[in-house]
Amino acid sequence: MYLTRERIKKAALSLFVKDGYEGARLVDIAKAVNIKTASLYYHFESKEQLFIELFNDMRNKKLANIKVLHQQINELGSAKERLFCLYSDYSNRGYEHSEELNFWKRSALFPPSFLREKIHSDLIDYQKLFIDLLLMPVILEGIHSNELKSHDANKSIVVFLSLIQGMFSEFHYSQPKAYKEKIVVVWEFFWDSIENSK
Amino acid sequence: MYLTRERIKKAALSLFVKDGYEGARLVDIAKAVNIKTASLYYHFESKEQLFIELFNDMRNKKLANIKVLHQQINELGSAKERLFCLYSDYSNRGYEHSEELNFWKRSALFPPSFLREKIHSDLIDYQKLFIDLLLMPVILEGIHSNELKSHDANKSIVVFLSLIQGMFSEFHYSQPKAYKEKIVVVWEFFWDSIENSK
Amino acid sequence: MYLTRERIKKAALSLFVKDGYEGARLVDIAKAVNIKTASLYYHFESKEQLFIELFNDMRNKKLANIKVLHQQINELGSAKERLFCLYSDYSNRGYEHSEELNFWKRSALFPPSFLREKIHSDLIDYQKLFIDLLLMPVILEGIHSNELKSHDANKSIVVFLSLIQGMFSEFHYSQPKAYKEKIVVVWEFFWDSIENSK
Amino acid sequence: MYLTRERIKKAALSLFVKDGYEGARLVDIAKAVNIKTASLYYHFESKEQLFIELFNDMRNKKLANIKVLHQQINELGSAKERLFCLYSDYSNRGYEHSEELNFWKRSALFPPSFLREKIHSDLIDYQKLFIDLLLMPVILEGIHSNELKSHDANKSIVVFLSLIQGMFSEFHYSQPKAYKEKIVVVWEFFWDSIENSK
DNA sequence: TATGAATGAGCCTTCATTCAT
DNA sequence: GATGAATGAAGGCTCATTCAT
Numbered sequence: 001m002y003l004t005r006e007r008i009k010k011a012a013l014s015l016f017v018k019d020g021y022e023g024a025r026l027v028d029i030a031k032a033v034n035i036k037t038a039s040l041y042y043h044f045e046s047k048e049q050l051f052i053e054l055f056n057d058m059r060n061k062k063l064a065n066i067k068v069l070h071q072q073i074n075e076l077g078s079a080k081e082r083l084f085c086l087y088s089d090y091s092n093r094g095y096e097h098s099e100e101l102n103f104w105k106r107s108a109l110f111p112p113s114f115l116r117e118k119i120h121s122d123l124i125d126y127q128k129l130f131i132d133l134l135l136m137p138v139i140l141e142g143i144h145s146n147e148l149k150s151h152d153a154n155k156s157i158v159v160f161l162s163l164i165q166g167m168f169s170e171f172h173y174s175q176p177k178a179y180k181e182k183i184v185v186v187w188e189f190f191w192d193s194i195e196n197s198k
Numbered sequence: 199m200y201l202t203r204e205r206i207k208k209a210a211l212s213l214f215v216k217d218g219y220e221g222a223r224l225v226d227i228a229k230a231v232n233i234k235t236a237s238l239y240y241h242f243e244s245k246e247q248l249f250i251e252l253f254n255d256m257r258n259k260k261l262a263n264i265k266v267l268h269q270q271i272n273e274l275g276s277a278k279e280r281l282f283c284l285y286s287d288y289s290n291r292g293y294e295h296s297e298e299l300n301f302w303k304r305s306a307l308f309p310p311s312f313l314r315e316k317i318h319s320d321l322i323d324y325q326k327l328f329i330d331l332l333l334m335p336v337i338l339e340g341i342h343s344n345e346l347k348s349h350d351a352n353k354s355i356v357v358f359l360s361l362i363q364g365m366f367s368e369f370h371y372s373q374p375k376a377y378k379e380k381i382v383v384v385w386e387f388f389w390d391s392i393e394n395s396k
Numbered sequence: 397m398y399l400t401r402e403r404i405k406k407a408a409l410s411l412f413v414k415d416g417y418e419g420a421r422l423v424d425i426a427k428a429v430n431i432k433t434a435s436l437y438y439h440f441e442s443k444e445q446l447f448i449e450l451f452n453d454m455r456n457k458k459l460a461n462i463k464v465l466h467q468q469i470n471e472l473g474s475a476k477e478r479l480f481c482l483y484s485d486y487s488n489r490g491y492e493h494s495e496e497l498n499f500w501k502r503s504a505l506f507p508p509s510f511l512r513e514k515i516h517s518d519l520i521d522y523q524k525l526f527i528d529l530l531l532m533p534v535i536l537e538g539i540h541s542n543e544l545k546s547h548d549a550n551k552s553i554v555v556f557l558s559l560i561q562g563m564f565s566e567f568h569y570s571q572p573k574a575y576k577e578k579i580v581v582v583w584e585f586f587w588d589s590i591e592n593s594k
Numbered sequence: 595m596y597l598t599r600e601r602i603k604k605a606a607l608s609l610f611v612k613d614g615y616e617g618a619r620l621v622d623i624a625k626a627v628n629i630k631t632a633s634l635y636y637h638f639e640s641k642e643q644l645f646i647e648l649f650n651d652m653r654n655k656k657l658a659n660i661k662v663l664h665q666q667i668n669e670l671g672s673a674k675e676r677l678f679c680l681y682s683d684y685s686n687r688g689y690e691h692s693e694e695l696n697f698w699k700r701s702a703l704f705p706p707s708f709l710r711e712k713i714h715s716d717l718i719d720y721q722k723l724f725i726d727l728l729l730m731p732v733i734l735e736g737i738h739s740n741e742l743k744s745h746d747a748n749k750s751i752v753v754f755l756s757l758i759q760g761m762f763s764e765f766h767y768s769q770p771k772a773y774k775e776k777i778v779v780v781w782e783f784f785w786d787s788i789e790n791s792k
Numbered sequence: 793t794a795t796g797a798a799t800g801a802g803c804c805t806t807c808a809t810t811c812a813t
Numbered sequence: 814g815a816t817g818a819a820t821g822a823a824g825g826c827t828c829a830t831t832c833a834t
Contacts, residue, residue, distance in 0.1 A: 414707075415616070415707060416614050416616060416617070416704060417617070418613070418614060418616035418617040419614070419615070419616040419617075419706070419707065502703075502704060504763075504766075505700075505703065505704075505763065505766055506614060506700060506703075506704060508617070509612075509613060509617065516767070519767070520767065551779045551782075551783065552783075554776050554779045554780060555757070555779065555780055555783045557760065557764075558756075558757050558760030558761055558763075558764065558776070558780050559753070559756050559757055559760055560760065561759070561760040561762075561763040561764075562755065562756030562757055562758065562759040562760030562761075563756055563760075564759075564763075565702070565703065565756075565759040565762075566755075566756065566759075568702075568703060569714070569717070569718065569721075578752050578756070581749045581752045581753065582752060582753055582756050584749075585749065585750075585753045585787065588787065589783065589786065589787040
């Protein structure tokens with residue numbers, strides 16, 4: 001039904017990631033879908049609107065994903081498994097949705113000027129949810145059950161997020177194989193540091 | 199002497215950081231310097247060339263900085279101090295050159311397409327130097343002197359770089375005060391994890 | 397039967413009057429009829445053809461109206477009544493068909509370029525008929541019967557037409573009430589000037 | 595100095611009159627000036643702005659002209675001469691500035707939608723001034739000095755304006771020679787009707 | 793050094809039109 | 814009768830770039 005529409009969105013996502021909002025040209029998006037530029041306007045009212053829809057989609061996916069993670073975590077027993085679950089999700093351990101993730105991260109770091117404010121506040125909202133609903137409870141329970149050292153939870157969160165976002169840069173530069181190894185290294189390091197080994 | 203030239207470069211840097219290569223307009227750069235767009239061409243061949251010069255400047259500064267750091271490190275006694283020295287440099291602890299650092303990082307993550315390859319290889323070269331000349335020796339010596347746990351040095355490096363690059367995202371979103379606190383948190387965490395606490 | 401067709405024509409008339417031929421958009425015409433733009437092409441060959449049909453309709457109506465007026469005049473006794481009958485018709489005294497009249501007048505003054513010649517010659521033909529069949533006979537008979545001063549009939553005609561067309565501008569700018577008053581004023585003035593008061 | 599700018603304005607005026615705001619194309623304006631379309635943007639920020647400037651120029655000219663007419667009238671002795679002075683000005687008796695006059699009148703009757711309100715109110719202001727400063731005083735004095743019949747001045751004004759605006763339509767359709775004759779006919783008619791012949 | 797003026801290339805967008813369903 | 818989808822042609826506009834002064 002909405003086939004062309006979806007194909008446009010996929011092509012646009014890809015080009016926005018590669019070239020940024022300003023760098024991406026509608027001609028190229030159209031070419032990738034094998035239609036003419038004018039035809040884009042049957043499906044989207046403007047380049048801005050196309051970008052906005054893409055961004056909102058991602059935002060909604062990420063928010064929906066928080067619920068999914070919440071459930072997954074409840075089905076896991078240990079703090080270690082739970083944290084690893086969150087870690088894996090964030091770092092795109094499996095390389096599965098790299099394009100979408102890159103769109104999300106490029107938008108986050110360098111948004112097109114006409115959406116700066118909205119994106120900024122959306123992201124802050126998202127991170128707040130991620131912390132309040134997932135990261136913080138998991139860590140607190142871990143401490144409570146003596147699985148984790150009784151560190152200041154806030155500090156662990158800062159480190160967790162920093163590590164995870166650091167992986168994104170690696171994602172850009174490392175070969176897939178090296179990247180996968182690094183993911184493991186970083187995780188093990190993090191875990192060693194917070195587990196209550198006594 | 200080169201006053202206008204330098205003012206142009208400063209303004210360009212700022213706008214390239216804010217809007218990206220494609221998003222930045224020569225008119226705005228000129229406006230910021232209080233000259234007309236046409237005048238830019240007396241000082242620079244083209245927009246591309248202006249960007250390239252800016253990038254090369256940064257690259258050279260970073261390379262030169264490696265030597266500076268090398269010296270600083272030699273003057274410091276402990277592994278802790280040395281690592282902290284490197285950490286501080288990278289994370290822009292003092293917020294001093296944030297614009298330049300942002301230019302460097304934006305270029306690294308999302309380079310303009312006409313420079314993708316060069317930037318990519320320059321960055322890999324830089325990181326290799328940073329590791330080989332600074333990070334690796336410091337860690338190895340730290341281990342050797344029993345100041346650090348006898349971890350696999352490569353792993354510590356991966357973590358170090360990941361943390362440090364993670365701080366960049368924070369830099370974008372946190373208020374200065376929160377950012378400074380986080381820098382400390384991350385550092386303390388890292389240090390606790392690698393020091394040989396006996 | 398031709399319901400949609402007629403509704404399209406009505407909507408088109410309205411928009412051509414408001415925005416002119418170039419300014420009027422088929423989308424808006426379609427919207428006003430609650431159909432899609434593509435559907436217009438089931439009823440009309442093209443935008444040009446739609447306009448042409450509208451114009452020809454008006455032209456035919458105006459020509460037919462000449463016959464109607466001719467009859468009306470024959471049923472009236474005095475030159476005063478007869479002239480007033482023509483005056484009323486032209487000046488849209490009753491505000492009844494203002495949209496159609498405006499279409500006619502906008503087309504007359506500022507026709508779309510592809511119809512300039514045809515419209516021009518149609519109008520001249522119409523005015524010639526109006527004068528030869530209605531205005532001139534009425535005036536000549538009025539003079540003959542001593543109801544009118546023995547002015548040069550051609551001059552009276554020039555004045556009559558000028559006054560009547562001048563009312564059109566007023567029609568654009570005056571409020572309905574003021575307009576109706578002005579119509580009367582102009583008529584009385586005209587009549588005073590040509591009646592044979594002794 | 596502002597040569598190109600002025601040539602653009604002249605060409606634009608001409609095309610706006612001929613084709614209307616929407617019908618006029620920047621390419622054609624540029625062609626008429628022997629420059630490229632893009633160059634127009636060095637002189638004007640947009641098509642709308644170009645039109646606005648043209649309109650404001652005309653408006654200011656018309657307003658300035660009211661002062662000029664005011665002086666001319668003061669130098670004339672009789673009401674007849676004075677009224678004829680106003681009549682001549684309005685009807686473009688000499689065919690001198692026909693393009694500008696046509697721009698003014700086309701804008702008045704069928705303004706581009708983005709300027710409808712402004713133009714409307716500007717025109718009402720202008721007409722008010724014309725009446726209050728020129729037409730009304732001249733007529734009142736004429737009545738006072740017994741040169742004019744003691745008609746209701748407001749009625750004479752309505753007729754005067756109607757006649758004058760009616761001439762505009764003629765201007766569109768008549769050949770220059772016929773037009774000049776008609777101007778005289780209308781004037782004589784008007785004058786005969788208001789002069790105090792006893 | 794700087795700029796007024798102009799331009800080529802290309803971008804986003806609009807709009808009338810077509811055509812298969 | 815009507816429409817979803819697509820398109821050609823063109824339109825307004827932007828922007829890096831040039832060049833004579």
